[in-house]
Amino acid sequence: MNIIKQLSVFLENKAGRVTELTRILGEAGINLSAFTIAESSDFGMMRMVVSDPEKAKELLKQHGFAISLTDVVCLQTPNTPGSLHKALAILSENGVGIEYMYAFADGDHAKVILSPDKLSDCVRVLLAHQQQVLDADELYSF
Amino acid sequence: MIWNKSYECMSRDEMCALQGKRLRETVERVYANTPFYRKKMQEMGVMPEDIQSVEDIVKLPFTVKTDLRDQYPFGLFASPMSEIVRMHASSGTTGKPVVAGYTRKDLGIWSEVLARTFSAGDCDSRDIFHIAFGYGLFTGGLGAHNGAERIGASVIPISSGNTEKQIQLMTDFGSTVLCCTPSYALYLAESIHKKGLQDKLNLRVGFFGAEPWTEEMRREIEDKLHLKAYDIYGLTEIIGPGVSYNCHCQSGMHINEDHFLPEIINPETLQPVAPGEVGELVFTTITKEGMPLLRYRTKDLTRLVYEPCECGRTNVRMEKIMGRSDDMLIIRGVNVFPTQIESVLLEFSETAPHYHLYVDRVNNTDTFEVHVEMRPEFFSDNMSRMLDLKKRISARIQSVLGISADVKLVEPNSIPRSEGKARRVTDKRNVYANK
Numbered sequence: 001m002n003i004i005k006q007l008s009v010f011l012e013n014k015a016g017r018v019t020e021l022t023r024i025l026g027e028a029g030i031n032l033s034a035f036t037i038a039e040s041s042d043f044g045m046m047r048m049v050v051s052d053p054e055k056a057k058e059l060l061k062q063h064g065f066a067i068s069l070t071d072v073v074c075l076q077t078p079n080t081p082g083s084l085h086k087a088l089a090i091l092s093e094n095g096v097g098i099e100y101m102y103a104f105a106d107g108d109h110a111k112v113i114l115s116p117d118k119l120s121d122c123v124r125v126l127l128a129h130q131q132q133v134l135d136a137d138e139l140y141s142f
Numbered sequence: 143m144i145w146n147k148s149y150e151c152m153s154r155d156e157m158c159a160l161q162g163k164r165l166r167e168t169v170e171r172v173y174a175n176t177p178f179y180r181k182k183m184q185e186m187g188v189m190p191e192d193i194q195s196v197e198d199i200v201k202l203p204f205t206v207k208t209d210l211r212d213q214y215p216f217g218l219f220a221s222p223m224s225e226i227v228r229m230h231a232s233s234g235t236t237g238k239p240v241v242a243g244y245t246r247k248d249l250g251i252w253s254e255v256l257a258r259t260f261s262a263g264d265c266d267s268r269d270i271f272h273i274a275f276g277y278g279l280f281t282g283g284l285g286a287h288n289g290a291e292r293i294g295a296s297v298i299p300i301s302s303g304n305t306e307k308q309i310q311l312m313t314d315f316g317s318t319v320l321c322c323t324p325s326y327a328l329y330l331a332e333s334i335h336k337k338g339l340q341d342k343l344n345l346r347v348g349f350f351g352a353e354p355w356t357e358e359m360r361r362e363i364e365d366k367l368h369l370k371a372y373d374i375y376g377l378t379e380i381i382g383p384g385v386s387y388n389c390h391c392q393s394g395m396h397i398n399e400d401h402f403l404p405e406i407i408n409p410e411t412l413q414p415v416a417p418g419e420v421g422e423l424v425f426t427t428i429t430k431e432g433m434p435l436l437r438y439r440t441k442d443l444t445r446l447v448y449e450p451c452e453c454g455r456t457n458v459r460m461e462k463i464m465g466r467s468d469d470m471l472i473i474r475g476v477n478v479f480p481t482q483i484e485s486v487l488l489e490f491s492e493t494a495p496h497y498h499l500y501v502d503r504v505n506n507t508d509t510f511e512v513h514v515e516m517r518p519e520f521f522s523d524n525m526s527r528m529l530d531l532k533k534r535i536s537a538r539i540q541s542v543l544g545i546s547a548d549v550k551l552v553e554p555n556s557i558p559r560s561e562g563k564a565r566r567v568t569d570k571r572n573v574y575a576n577k
Contacts, residue, residue: 008523010516012553038525042550045525064555066521099524115523 256289281382
């Protein structure tokens with residue numbers, strides 16, 4: 001199943017909080033494949049894709065972090081002009097909305113983490129239109 | 143200038159005799175007219191005839207704020223409604239407000255004590271009073287208004303708010319006296335300086351109260367508005383502003399003790415403290431008809447000074463309030479108890495009952511932050527859901543307490559747990575004079 005488990009962590013605006021998180025994950029040998037930090041005026045939220053989400057969740061919980069696991073989709077597109085547009089157009093034409101996304105490009109490819117309003121529709125529609133949707137193993141191997 | 147020498151400069155013996163007589167009359171009045179007090183006195187085995195002099199006051203029951211709430215609205219009135227001519231109520235507290243009723247005679251007492259207050263600040267019929275206390279249920283506006291009329295001054299009943307208009311009238315009308323909260327005075331001063339209108343002012347005296355303020359604030363107000371700032375103390379339960387007042391010596395506030403009999407007690411033991419010691423200020427109203435109160439616990443901490451003042455007045459002085467014997471905060475003029483915030487937070491299943499209140503004063507305005515722990519199981523990836531929770535809590539605090547709060551969600555277990563009594567408040571304002 002081409003679903004990625006994303007870890008979301010509540011972050012108070014407090015010095016050293018992200019550093020503590022990266023230390024905990026690093027010491028446990030958990031790799032961060034992608035992340036983004038969203039912020040409001042007084043708290044932030046770090047969303048990340050890690051090599052072992054269940055283990056990371058338990059570990060961070062023990063350290064007092066508020067966390068949740070969310071299902072997201074990882075789309076891979078060619079790193080060329082118009083590729084992202086093509087994929088997004090497919091989604092919007094098929095009535096799939098996106099709550100947030102973050103992306104990184106590396107060499108010939110770009111990877112886009114999507115949080116769609118309709119998860120299984122999103123995967124189905126993308127696959128039906130010959131888009132590449134990565135599963136967890138493929139993503140973590142980078 | 144002394145408005146009423148015969149009372150303000152009375153010898154101690156005469157004052158004690160007068161207070162004893164008035165206390166007796168008050169006790170008889172409440173025993174006859176207020177079932178609440180009659181029952182309390184009967185339970186304690188005290189009869190009106192047991193009260194012969196001021197010293198006998200210790201035999202009487204105390205009154206606390208919750209008694210007033212329990213007796214809402216008129217349970218403590220000792221006059222029939224046909225004799226009540228005015229009602230006021232306290233602001234911004236949860237549930238039922240504290241209601242005060244005044245007879246015509248009570249309003250006369252009130253304007254008398256304010257006439258003394260304003261005269262002590264050398265004000266008279268030549269002055270133009272700019273009254274920027276709120277008018278309405280709050281006692282500040284109408285209280286000061288009646289006092290200013292009593293001394294024959296010209297009164298501008300502008301009430302609070304609308305700073306532009308305040309400044310316009312103050313400069314156009316040549317206001318000589320300003321009455322408002324000290325924090326509003328500072329705000330006004332800054333607005334005037336921003337407009338470069340400070341030289342257009344004609345102010346010479348200000349009377350400020352309804353919230354605690356420091357000597358530093360006094361100096362700043364005096365510097366910026368070119369006036370002499372006087373402290374004015376009071377509370378709705380007793381009468382409103384005018385319970386005590388500064389004279390030009392500004393060494394404590396003279397209590398109108400021929401009307402409001404003060405005591406200082408130890409808030410733990412409820413016993414009187416040794417003369418001159420700090421404790422909780424307690425008032426018995428000894429002339430009021432509408433709502434006389436016996437031994438009302440103000441929860442304000444101060445001490446009494448009986449030595450005659452250099453100004454010539456002999457009535458007892460209370461020092462600036464040094465703190466509270468409960469945990470009540472006064473934020474932007476609104477009384478706030480941490481337990482009220484707690485009960486609001488308990489309505490929300492998304493938060494844990496662990497919270498901390500931060501109060502500060504920035505640019506002369508009180509800031510109020512409520513930090514509350516989110517429950518780990520509530521946390522979700524959905525940012526707007528989290529922001530919505532914040533908004534809903536703020537709105538609820540606003541509707542219950544009448545004050546806006548900046549709510550901050552914090553991580554589970556991040557608020558320090560304490561053994562025993564939790565320290566839930568950090569007040570950085572230093573508004574109390576710590577001695």
